[in-house]
Every structure is written in C-alpha cells, then in structure tokens.
Amino acid sequence: MGKKRLEDAINKLDQPVKVVYKCFELDPTSERDVNYSIYEKLSQKYGMSLDQAKASVANMIKMGNEVGIEYQYDTLILTNTFDAHRLAMYAKEQGYMHEMTERLLRAHYSESKHIGDHSTLIDLAVEVGLDGKSVANMLSSDEMSDQVRKDEQEASELGIRSIPYFLINRKYAITGAQPTEVFVNSLQQILEKDGPFIEEITENGITCDENGCEIPKK
Numbered sequence: 001m002g003k004k005r006l007e008d009a010i011n012k013l014d015q016p017v018k019v020v021y022k023c024f025e026l027d028p029t030s031e032r033d034v035n036y037s038i039y040e041k042l043s044q045k046y047g048m049s050l051d052q053a054k055a056s057v058a059n060m061i062k063m064g065n066e067v068g069i070e071y072q073y074d075t076l077i078l079t080n081t082f083d084a085h086r087l088a089m090y091a092k093e094q095g096y097m098h099e100m101t102e103r104l105l106r107a108h109y110s111e112s113k114h115i116g117d118h119s120t121l122i123d124l125a126v127e128v129g130l131d132g133k134s135v136a137n138m139l140s141s142d143e144m145s146d147q148v149r150k151d152e153q154e155a156s157e158l159g160i161r162s163i164p165y166f167l168i169n170r171k172y173a174i175t176g177a178q179p180t181e182v183f184v185n186s187l188q189q190i191l192e193k194d195g196p197f198i199e200e201i202t203e204n205g206i207t208c209d210e211n212g213c214e215i216p217k218k
Contacts, residue, residue, distance in 0.1 A: 001063060001064055001067060001069060002163075002164030002176065002177035002178070003101075003105070003164065004068070004069060005067060005177060005179065005183055006019070006164075006166060008180045009181075009187060010183075012180075013184070013187055013188070013191075015187075015191060017187075019098075020097070021092075021097060021098075021101050022151040022154070022155065023085040023088070023089065023147075023151035023152055023155075024151070024152060024155050024163050024165075025081055025082060025085065025152065026162070026163065027080075028082065028152075030078065030079065030080045030081075031080060032080045032116040033116070034078040034079055036078070037076075037078075038053075038057065039053040039057065040053075041078060042056065042057070060073075067180075069109070069110070070110045071110065072109065072110055072111070072112050075112040076108070076112055077108075077112055077114045077116075079114060079116030079117075080116050081115065082145075082148065083118065083139055084104055084108075084115045084116065084121060085148045086144040086145060086147075087100065087104070087138075087139070088104065089144040089147040089148055089151075090130075090135065090143070090144050091125065091128070096128050099128040099129065100130070103124050103128050104124060107120070107124055118136070118139045121135070121139060122135050122136050162175070164177055168186075168187070169190065169194055172186075172190055174186055
C-alpha cells in the first residue's frame with residue numbers, strides 16, 4: 001500500500017524521481033512452509049486476539065481497496081521471503097527491478113501464491129521477462145545472498161525496524177503507508193528545501209513479507 005501511495009504521489013509531481021527497492025525481512029526466522037494463518041501470526045506477534053487481528057486486517061483490506069489493491073488475507077500463504085528477495089536483487093541486475101517487485105507483491109498479497117517456493121518464483125520471473133533456467137540456477141545457489149544481507153545491514157544501521165520506510169536524499173525519512181497527500185506534501189517540502197532530488201528515493205523494503213507494515217497493538 002505504501003508503494004502504491006508513493007507512486008501516486010510521484011505522478012502528481014512535475015519532477016524526475018528514481019525509486020530503488022531495498023531488502024528487508026520482517027521475520028527472517030520464518031520457515032519456508034508455514035502451517036498457520038496471518039491472523040494467528042499477528043495474534044502471536046502483537047499479543048492481540050484473533051478477532052482483533054481480523055479487525056486490523058479488515059481495515060487494511062479496506063484501505064487497499066481505496067487505492068486499487070485487492071488483498072486476499074484469508075488465503076495468504078506465509079513463508080520465508082529470503083529467496084524472493086534474492087530474486088528481486090537478481091532482477092534488479094537484469095533491469096527488471098520494478099517489474100519483479102510488483103509481480104512478487106501481487107502474487108503474495110492478491111493471488112495467494114507461495115513466494116517461498118522456487119518453482120513459483122521461477123514462473124513469476126519468466127512472466128516479467130527473465131530467463132527461467134538462469135533464475136533456477138541462481139535460486140539453487142547462494143547467489144545474491146550477500147546483496148540481500150548488505151541491504152538488511154544498512155537498514156539496521158539506519159535504525160529501520162518496520163516497513164514501509166522511505167529514505168529520501170539519504171537524509172529524510174517517511175515511515176508507514178501514509179496517505180498520498182502526505183507523500184506529496186513531504187516531497188514538495190524537500191524540493192523547496194534541497195532543490196531537485198540529488199539522489200534517489202528509496203523504499204527500504206520489498207513489502208512482500210507476511211505483515212506488510214507494522215500493525216499497532218489494539
């Protein structure tokens with residue numbers, strides 16, 4: 001959702017903006033195959049009841065619908081997302097960063113695909129134009145692992161603990177899935193202060209983890 005609102009805000013600006021996605025795992029200890037639901041996960045993580053978890057997710061679904069995102073949390077498949085991040089980094093090197101990120105997000109949140117499964121990841125990669133055999137070879141190795149860990153180390157050094165997190169010109173931060181107008185106003189203020197964007201706007205996190213962004217305890 002944060003990604004979509006940022007994109008909508010950028011479309012309202014008459015300025016060139018470069019967006020680069022970085023890796024961030026909300027739960028790097030998660031197993032690849034998980035036998036519990038997103039509601040059970042949120043209940044355990046935030047100490048809320050299942051009903052409270054469902055209410056929080058229902059609110060997120062409503063907000064998603066408002067920006068054209070169809071979340072399917074009832075059938076969402078939780079998994080370890082490290083290999084999905086490796087694929088995103090590989091796609092970045094091949095010039096398919098945005099396409100691969102968007103495809104992973106839609107597969108996870110709207111299509112209930114298992115993005116920890118290598119065959120699923122290969123199929124998604126082929127859809128955006130990557131070579132299936134090359135992707136399969138990458139996934140069967142430890143290729144791109146260092147790149148993922150480097151991003152995660154950078155996030156740790158910056159004190160990032162949740163996503164979405166947007167770092168602008170390496171010195172301004174916008175956290176959370178803020179309304180589009182908040183992004184617009186913030187970007188305009190930065191333009192007035194710094195002039196044209198001198199570096200890149202970075203979303204520190206491919207938001208394809210099981211929670212999306214932090215949900216406050218009720």
